[in-house]
Amino acid sequence: GDSVTQMEGPVTLSEEAFLTINCTYTATGYPSLFWYVQYPGEGLQLLLKATKADDKGSNKGFEATYRKETTSFHLEKGSVQVSDSAVYFCALPLSYSGAGSYQLTFGKGTKLSVIP
């Protein structure tokens, strides 16, 4: 079935360091891909998305490029801040769900801690 695999955490970085969180997917066709973020004590929030191959999603300094050749959607940020400390989830729609669906399958999440 459709699934996403994220790099294991936790990840600890110093402020202003470069961040990469790897995400690879297995899917039928070319679904939309998402990154969600969960800050401590809050609900998950959509961070960015890409709807087709070679699309780049970006938000709050984070970027991810939809690469069908490597079936990847890695999350990157050039200079992390303490406020970026959170859990990050890669996700894609379940294969049987229709276009525009948010019946999502999520990765296990990667906890990021940024220290001053």
Added chain:
Amino acid sequence: DTGVSQDPRHKITKRGQNVTFRCDPISEHNRLYWYRQTLGQGPEFLTYFQNEAQLEKSRLLSDRFSAERPKGSFSTLEIQRTEQGDSAMYLCASSLPRTDRGLTFGAGSRLTVL
């Protein structure tokens, strides 16, 4: 826009008891979703509603689970005869159809079954 509200935030119950969670979505969102998240895992899809119609149910949703959205506004998720394996965070989310904004999640209702 007050966001997605869930109640209660925490529930501790004994095995075999019934529990009910409530979700109030963003008022103009006609789609409502329930997910379950266990420790160290990502959320798992349970079910979703478009208005009052329950359009999809995951195989994870056993017969002990029932969800309703009677008037197309708030939703309830009931778990009957709880088991220890039901201990998890139950997440509610809502959205507009075909939106680019993704899902808006509530903070979740944490269930502990003793």
